[in-house]
Amino acid sequence: MEKVRYGTTDLDVSVVVLGTWVTGGWAWGGSDERDSVTAILRALELGINFIDTAPVYGFGKSEQIIGKALKEWGNRGDVVLATKCGLEWDEKESIRRNSSPERIFYEIDQSLKRLGVDRIDLYQIHWPDPSVPFEKSMEAFIKLKEQGKIRAIGLSNFNVEQLRGCLDAGPVQSLQPPFNLFEREAEKELLPFCLENGVGTLVYGGLCRGLLSGKFTGDEQFPRGDLRRADPKFKPDRFKQYVKAVDEFRKIAARYHRTPAQFALRWALQQPGVTAVIAGARTAAQVEDNAGVSGWRIEPNDLQTINDILARRIKTPVGPEFMMPRQ
Structure with missing residues (x-):
């Protein structure tokens, strides 16, 4: 597995990040704990x-499952662990943003307990909170670093202006934006800014909620509780546009003896400003497929062909905005 130094941190990480939103089950139609471990x-x-996780993934469940897996693994030093803070929820699972220092100090202790560790390698604000000044949140993060509870400070879902505001208040070393073959807004300003300023990136949604895995026909229906029911890409007017594009990607991937998922993840890794790419997995078999992204490259002419396919097939592109929690 390829490894890289993560931004300006002292962390050596795999270029593939295990994403664990699906591990928590929430918004993904449930999960099996043993399969997840x-x-x-x-x-x-x-x-x-x-490994990247967050308290809101299953409302603590994802972190708890990771904690059980780490206990079985037995060597905490082998693992770079990233989690988040800044979202709170009620008994109805209604989520809102809260990046106040009080919330941050509360959440770090809850995450440490669920994960069964004494330090988080990368701690991230999950979504920007307009009701809390950035410097207040950054002061809390700096204090946690001084206390030894975290090693590096990161942000998730922040734009360039918001990232710049946090950089003015403290040492931001990581950003986690959405980015994949179908959702490329970050390549315009955000990834170049991170590259220029030495901010490491772990991009999420590498398989676009499974759309880039090649497993869909465009006729699928999703059960209640699955976030794809709300994703415009999976609506009848767009779903088959994306599936037809993936079918064309599949043909290119086959020339490299790779699956569509491996091809999509490799594409993301080869984009300027991308340090690592997050790929979720329910099962060991899916992990094995994701690991196949390492050790090869897509040729420049095929990268151009990808752009041509997107321009021809995707007539009404949409981004991941539907996932934004309320402020």
Whole structure:
């Protein structure tokens, strides 16, 4: 597994990050705990040492499952662990942003307990909170770093202006934006800014909620509780546009003896400003497929062909805005 130094941190990470939103089950139609633990252990066996999670993923469940897997693995030093803060929820699972220092100090202790560790390698504000000045949140993060509870400070879902505001208040070393073959807004300003300023990036949604895996026909229906029911890409007027594009990507991927998922993740890794790409997995088999992104490259002419396919097939592109929590 390819590894890189993550931005300006002292963390050496795999270029593939194990994403664990699906591990928590919430918004993904549930999950099997044993399958999830097995998937995490398989990732670590394959050299995927970077795990990203958040308290809101299953309302604590994802972090708890990771904690169980880490206990089975037994070597905390092998693992670079990233989690987040700044979202709170009620008994109806209604989510709102809260990046106040009080909330941050509360959440770090809850996450440490669920994960069964004494330090988080990368701690991130999950979504920008317009009701809290950036310097207040950054002061809390700096204090946590001084206390030894976190190693590096990161942000998720921040734009360039918001990132710049946080950089003015403290040492931001990481950004987690959405980015994949179908959702490329970050390549305009955000990724170039991070590249110029030495901010590491772990981009999420690498498989675009499974759309880039090649497993869909465009006729699928999703159950209640699955976030794809709300994703405009999976609506009848757009779904087959994306599926036809993936079918064309599949043909190019086959020339590299790779799956569509591996091809999509490799594409993301080759984009300027991308340090690592997050790929979720329910099972060990999916982890093994994701690990196949390492050790090869897409040729420049095929990168251009990808752009041509997108321009021809996707007539009404949309981004991931539907996932934004209320402020």
